[in-house]
Amino acid sequence: xxxxxxxxxxxxxxxxxxxxxxxGTLSPDERAxxxxxxxxxxxxxxxxxxxxxxxxxxxxxxxxxxPDPALWTAIAARIRPAAGAAVDADAVPAHPVAAGDRxxxxxxxxxxxxxxxATAAALAAGLALWIAAGGTAALREPPHYLAxxxxxxxxxxxxxxxxxxxxxVQVRSLAAETPPERSLELWYIDxxxxxxxxxxxxxxxxxxxxPAALRTRTETATFAVTVEPKGGAPDGKPTGxxxxxxxxxxx
Amino acid sequence: xxxxxxxxxxxxxxxxxxxxxxxxxxxxxxxxxxxxVARGERAALQALYDATAPKLLGIILRIxxxxxxxxxxxxxxxxxxxxxxxSYDPLAGAPLPWLIAIARHRxxxxxxxxxxxxxxxxxxxxxxxxxxxxDGxxxxxxRDALAQCLDQxxxxxxxxxxxxxxxxxxxxxxxTRFDRPVNTIKTWLRRGLLSLRTCLxxx
Numbered sequence: 001x002x003x004x005x006x007x008x009x010x011x012x013x014x015x016x017x018x019x020x021x022x023x024g025t026l027s028p029d030e031r032a033x034x035x036x037x038x039x040x041x042x043x044x045x046x047x048x049x050x051x052x053x054x055x056x057x058x059x060x061x062x063x064x065x066x067p068d069p070a071l072w073t074a075i076a077a078r079i080r081p082a083a084g085a086a087v088d089a090d091a092v093p094a095h096p097v098a099a100g101d102r103x104x105x106x107x108x109x110x111x112x113x114x115x116x117x118a119t120a121a122a123l124a125a126g127l128a129l130w131i132a133a134g135g136t137a138a139l140r141e142p143p144h145y146l147a148x149x150x151x152x153x154x155x156x157x158x159x160x161x162x163x164x165x166x167x168x169v170q171v172r173s174l175a176a177e178t179p180p181e182r183s184l185e186l187w188y189i190d191x192x193x194x195x196x197x198x199x200x201x202x203x204x205x206x207x208x209x210x211p212a213a214l215r216t217r218t219e220t221a222t223f224a225v226t227v228e229p230k231g232g233a234p235d236g237k238p239t240g241x242x243x244x245x246x247x248x249x250x251x
Numbered sequence: 252x253x254x255x256x257x258x259x260x261x262x263x264x265x266x267x268x269x270x271x272x273x274x275x276x277x278x279x280x281x282x283x284x285x286x287x288v289a290r291g292e293r294a295a296l297q298a299l300y301d302a303t304a305p306k307l308l309g310i311i312l313r314i315x316x317x318x319x320x321x322x323x324x325x326x327x328x329x330x331x332x333x334x335x336x337x338s339y340d341p342l343a344g345a346p347l348p349w350l351i352a353i354a355r356h357r358x359x360x361x362x363x364x365x366x367x368x369x370x371x372x373x374x375x376x377x378x379x380x381x382x383x384x385x386d387g388x389x390x391x392x393x394r395d396a397l398a399q400c401l402d403q404x405x406x407x408x409x410x411x412x413x414x415x416x417x418x419x420x421x422x423x424x425x426x427t428r429f430d431r432p433v434n435t436i437k438t439w440l441r442r443g444l445l446s447l448r449t450c451l452x453x454x
Contacts, residue, residue, distance in 0.1 A: 016444050016445060016448075019447075019448070020440060022352070022416075023415040023416050023440065024356070024359035024416070025415045028363055048352075052349070053344050054393075054397065054447070055416055056345075056393075057394035057397045057398075058416055059310050059355065059416070059417065060347065062313050062380070064308070064309045065305055065308045065321075067322055067325060071304070071322055071325065075296075075326050075330060075333075076293070078326075079296065
């Protein structure tokens with residue numbers, strides 16, 4: 001072993017040592033020395049990156065295996081936000097939120113989001129839906145505001161807030177992309193009943209009145225967002241695929 | 252009240268024009284998530300986990316063969332991504348190869364620590380998988396090029412490359428399998444890599 005970290009056999013072509021490092025076939029000593037050399041040498045790092053890129057398609061074809069759902073919990077327990085990091089969405093809202101209010105970031109709940117075509121579509125769609133509803137506490141307290149957290153341009157959010165006191169559904173689209181020549185429409189569906197439109201998901205912010213039926217049935221209603229022709233579903237019935245659906249329950 | 256929401260079962264990529272969004276878009280999404288992780292955003296790490304953990308677990312499991320060890324390693328991988336995401340340089344390469352590299356290195360490190368004999372079963376079907384274009388995850392052009400160039404690598408050398416890369420076989424394990432001295436395996440690996448590089452770099 002030379003001091004350069006390059007195994008002697010590869011002195012004439014360090015790029016092949018980088019290839020073996022990526023393959024994982026260097027001996028333990030060679031591997032450790034090469035890893036150390038990587039820290040200091042940008043040329044070796046780019047050689048390694050080139051081999052990783054060349055071979056990655058082979059690894060990418062290995063079938064995916066869904067991890068145990070408990071695994072994320074274990075990871076989450078081991079990570080802490082870095083000091084001064086951007087405020088996390090479900091950690092501390094920028095404004096006080098009543099105990100009865102909750103913001104649930106849907107995508108966190110979704111085990112379905114796997115490296116599948118659907119995942120790619122979801123990532124591509126860049127649509128995350130947040131919903132918060134004022135509970136009984138909201139009836140006695142001033143209106144509450146939800147924190148909108150910038151996520152560095154990733155996964156723009158749509159925020160839906162059901163405010164029972166004010167009798168409105170606030171829909172705020174941060175950057176959700178509506179497919180060309182289409183509109184997003186928000187629905188609620190009472191058990192066993194036909195979906196009722198709450199209105200179109202706006203380009204920015206909109207306040208939609210809560211239908212009387214929803215005021216008393218918030219706990220049983222299901223909400224959904226569908227893709228509709230521009231201007232909304234023609235006959236007041238959803239025609240396009242539902243992008244998200246969910247339910248409000250008492251906290 | 253709490254919204255217990257989840258994407259509907261009918262989540263349909265087609266309506267978003269997914270077919271028009273190639274791997275470049277997905278890579279850009281992953282890169283942005285990694286940037287978010289670098290800023291300490293836990294939500295970005297979770298989104299990255301949701302998007303890539305199954306793929307990475309498949310890759311790790313192929314090397315370690317043991318489910319518990321593989322999930323343990325996956326956990327280490329994401330903790331490492333959390334700690335080291337600042338070292339990701341978008342200019343140096345695409346995010347998925349970077350993530351795959353972290354997963355493979357962790358898996359191989361663990362494998363080499365574990366001295367116990369393991370079941371070494373030959374990798375098969377890799378060529379079919381590479382040739383199967385219905386799985387749109389990998390960049391098709393790169394995949395196509397790799398399939399063609401691997402196909403041109405002479406036989407025992409090609410097997411050595413694939414077994415080492417996909418299954419984490421060491422030189423010693425390859426020497427046993429092919430009943431050759433370790434030095435011969437070193438030569439094969441070197442020639443195989445050289446052949447692959449020459450083919451991939453030839454326009």
